[in-house]
Amino acid sequence: FISSARRANFAILLAKTELDPDNPRAATTGFLVDLPAEGWDDVREIETMHGSTGHSEIVIEDLRVPASNMLGERGQGHRLGQYRLGPARLAHCMRWIAQAEVALDMMVDRSLERYSHGSILAEKQGIQWMIADSTMELYQAKLMILHAAYKIDNGLDFISEVSMAKHFVANALGRIIDRSIQVHGALGYSTDTPLANMYQHARWARFADGADEIHQMRIAQRTISAYRDHGSVRTAAGDLPI
Ligand SMILES: Cc1cc2nc3c(=O)[nH]c(=O)nc-3n(C[C@H](O)[C@H](O)[C@H](O)COP(=O)(O)OP(=O)(O)OC[C@H]3O[C@@H](n4cnc5c(N)ncnc54)[C@H](O)[C@@H]3O)c2cc1C
Known part of the structure; x- marks a missing residue:
């Protein structure tokens, strides 16, 4: 592959x-x-x-x-791979947030024009929850990417932040496109909009550059180690000053 x-x-x-x-x-x-x-x-x-x-x-x-x-030296292959994968995983994330934002734009656009059961979709609470969840996830995705990029730029250890960002953004992308399809109804399932194509394409994000479960395994290991070493999970959760 x-x-x-x-x-x-x-x-x-x-x-x-x-x-x-x-x-x-x-x-x-x-x-x-x-x-x-x-x-x-x-x-x-x-x-x-x-x-x-x-x-x-x-x-x-x-x-x-x-x-x-x-x-490099003998035995450094894994290290070289991890070093390259840091920025590479973030580059994927940046493309994925653009896709997620397009899907959310389309979700809101459709909700403003589709009239059903006495009002436009945008006025229905069930639809607003999908818009709100997607907006919060898009915002989280952007913050995680910015923080991981900050760590790379400043020569700090970025492995964990990139791993968490990659996992989160890949999954948020799938959820946001899926909600956008839901708000579009059968139109979203059709190939009349780009959403069906985007949904199929987005599935690779949970495999390439490390499958979900491998990232989760490593994230959990780092969190457990942080607690064992420092009596707190703080360093594993972004080591942020808040
Ligand atoms: C579109 C695409 C492009 C790719 N491009 C490249 C590329 O350019 N170069 C490259 O080297 N690779 C590439 N890959 C491969 C990708 O890195 C692998 O698919 C990925 O690492 C998962 O490995 P695998 O497919 O062998 O799954 P497997 O290792 O067979 O795993 C199958 C499932 O089991 C889970 N699993 C495995 N071990 C555990 C565990 N210990 N605990 C819990 N769950 C576990 C995995 O998370 C996965 O969900 C690409 C993949 C895709 C889909």
């Missing part, structure tokens, strides 16, 4: 090089692989629920890479 592999002139490959390191995260090393290469087989582009969007299945067998193509 390697995105854009067919368009790439080189790949960054993380390969297991250490058999039994003291730190399990020091088992892989990063390599640059010039493409195409013998031993690197781009088998197929995988069809997804959102069509064929350029994600390749790759088989790597007997690939030889010169030592000069090693990235």
Whole structure:
């Protein structure tokens, strides 16, 4: 499931090089692989629920890479990957909040024009709750992204904040598009608006760059460690001065 592999002139490959390191995260090393290469087989582009969007299945067998193509030191692969994934995950989040905002704009627009059961939808409490929940989630998403970006910009440890932002924004995106579809009624289910397409596309957000449950597992581990080490969860919850 390697995105854009067919368009790439080189790949960054993380390969297991250490058999039994003291730190399990020091088992892989990063390599640059010039493409195409013998031993690197781009088998197929995988069809997804959102069509064929350029994600390749790759088989790597007997690939030889010169030592000069090693990235960093032996055993640093995981660290390099995590470092790159910080800003990369936030870049995804920024695209997702734009999608969520479009979905909320559309939700409100539709609620103002659709007349049903004696009033426009915008005047109905059930619809207002969907608008309110979506607005609060969009606001939370933006704040989480800004805080994680602040940590990256200031050279602070950002792993946890990026992880929490990535998980939250990916899930908020799905919920907001889903509510927008609900407010549109059958029109939302049709392909007359972009919402159906956006909904299908948004599902990938909960897998790529770390599936939900893996982020939750790590977030919980950090929270438990913070409590064990400091008697408080504060440092794990953004370490904010409030
Ligand atoms: C559109 C798209 C693009 C992608 N692009 C890339 C790419 O460019 N490069 C790349 O390297 N990867 C890419 N991926 C792969 C992505 O990183 C993986 O799909 C993701 O890490 C999950 O791994 P998996 O699919 O093997 O799921 P699995 O590891 O099989 O997990 C299946 C489910 O079980 C859950 N699970 C696993 N372990 C646990 C646990 N310990 N506790 C609880 N639940 C658990 C997972 O969260 C998941 O929901 C892409 C995926 C998608 C959908």
